[in-house]
Structures are given as structure tokens and as C-alpha cells.
Amino acid sequence: MRVWSKPARVVLVVAGVGLGACVLAFLGALFLHVAPANSVSKEYRAQVDWVVYPEFEQNWKLFAPDPLQRNVAVDARVQTVGPDGTVVTGEWRGLSAEDWAAIRHDPAPSHLDQNLLRRAWDFYESTHGEGDAQAAPGSRGQLAERYLERIALQRIGTGGGRVIQVQLRATVTAVAPPAWSREQVDTAPHVRELPWWPVQDADREGL
Template identity: 60%
Template structure:
């Protein structure tokens, strides 16, 4: 039977306590994020946002969640440059269509396919309410831009058609989801039926950490 030395036991106990503490802190931050506004969530709002955004944002509330009433699709296209310096604008690629194809007929669809792009666009849309596509002035807005861009670039890679990617552009459209036949509700009208963003430059830093 293997026995542990006192220093080894101390390290194991401290590591376990640290992991439990970090897990508790993370779960507590998520709870405050989805819970109704209260004294704790208001006092530690900045700390909670630092932990939750952007990877762990939750699209639900602790009480009475509202189901989605719009189908939002996101497309992207890129501009590339050839070895001779000629710039090409590529065709639009349906990012949401890729996720839908991966989910459809899949008995155990990936959480990433279902939610990552959708939540990234919601994050961007909520942090850029002016609808003009201007670069955000806030740290949260800049984080939303970087998050959306990196998700798309992970799919495109560094090249398209054998040429280096220079810029990327996004567009979105929203289609109301019809209510069931027995409901008297009217379909939700999108505030912005379509949205096309300006071109964003792409550099090596945008690929940092991407596979």
C-alpha cells in the first residue's frame, strides 16, 4: 500500500482546496449573473463580468426565461491578397448555416454548434446598439468584436483560395418565428431585419491561440 509523505499530503490537500474554492467562485459568479438584480450582483458587477464574459455568458434568467422569437443568421466573407498584390473579395459564407447543418439530425449536438456563434452575435449586438458598425468605445464592445472575429477566423483559417486573408466582414438577418396555431400572439418584429458591418482588418494577433 502506497503511503504519502507529509509534504505530499499537504500539497494534495492545498491543491484540492484551491480547486474547490475556484469552482465555488466560478459557480457563484454564474449564479449572480443569471439571478435577478440584488445587492451582491450590483456591488460585484465588474468582477462577475470579468469571469463570465465572453466565454461563459448565459442566455437565460433564473426565473421566467423568455424563449427566442427570432431566427438570426450570421454570414461572413473575407478579402484576400494574392502574391502579386491583387485583392479579391470572396463570396459570403453562411456561418449559422454551418452550425445548423452540424446540429440537424444529430442526436447529441455540440453545445458549441448550438450556441457559440449565436451568443457571440448577441454579445456584439447588445454592445453595439447604434447599428452603425462603428468600432466600440468601451472595453466590453471591443471584446465582443474580437470574440466574433476570432470565431469566424477559426473557421476560415489564415487563407482562402490559397491567398492570405486581409479583412473580414459580417452580415446578419432576422426572421420572426411564427407562434403556434393555438396562440393569439403575433410574430415578433425584428428591430433590425438585416445588418451589414464594415470591413475589419485581420492580423496575426487575431489568430493567437487558434487551432
């Protein structure tokens, strides 16, 4: 049986205590993140966010879970111009359908496939409301448009020519309540088609 020297035991004890303290602090930060707002979580919000984001983000709250109650299918298409000046409008491409196909039957699905497009659309809705004529005041609305646009351009590519415009649409379908529920929900799909957005060379930088 190996006998540890006194300095080695001290190092092991200190390391164990430090590791345990880090684990408890991490679990405490996660608890404050999902717990209802309170004086402690408000006072240490910056520190909690530093620990949680972006790797450990949760989209639900402790004691009041708010699961997704709708399915959103985002499609995109581009308008291209060929060498002869011919303008061609491409077919709609199901971006959400591609993500769902990548997730289905995958025991360890990609975080990007699960959340990138969905969160981008949520961001757009939060800055534009029901109207699409223009973004909400400030830079957030423009950022939401550019974010969605770049995702579509990255997925679709050139489309067989020089892309001059891109368009997106979303089909939102509410999830039907369980059979035992008396809740009445409109499960008919609702389509929201965005206007065409012009594409500049700078919009494709870094893709």
C-alpha cells in the same frame, strides 16, 4: 453477509453525509441561479456564479422562462490578396448554417456548435446597438468585434490567399407566433451587414 467494522461504518456514513451535502449545495446554487433575484441570491452571487459558470449555465429564469424568439443566421466572407497583388473578395459563407447542420440529427450536439456563434453575436449587439460606425465606449465593444472576427477567421481559414479584411452579416428573422395567438409579429428577415474589418497577423495568433 459481510460485516463492516465500526471505523469503516463511520467512514461510509461521513462520506455519504458529505456527498449528500455537496449535492444539496449544488442544487441550491442552481436554484438560486435561475430563481428571481432575492436577498439570498444577491448576497451569495459570487459563490453561485463560481458553481454555475461555465459548465452549468442556464439562459432562462425560473417562473419566467424567456425562450429565444428569433432566428439569427450569421455569414462571413474575407478579402484576400494573392502573390501577384490581386485582391479577391470571397463568397459569403453561412457560419450559422454550418452549426445547424452539425446539430441536426445529432443526439449529443456540441455545446460550441449550439452557443459559441450565437453568444458572440449577442455580445456584439449588446455593445453596438443598432449602429456599426464604432463600438460602444470602453473595451467591451472592441472585444466583441475581435471575438466575432476571430471566429470568422478560424472558420474560413486563409481563403486561398493572405486575408486582409473580414466582413460579417446577420439575418434576423422573428419566430412566428402559434396559430391560436392574436399576436402580430413581423417575420420578414432583417439583414444587418457589418463594415469590413482589417486583419492583421496578430488577429490570427492562436487560431
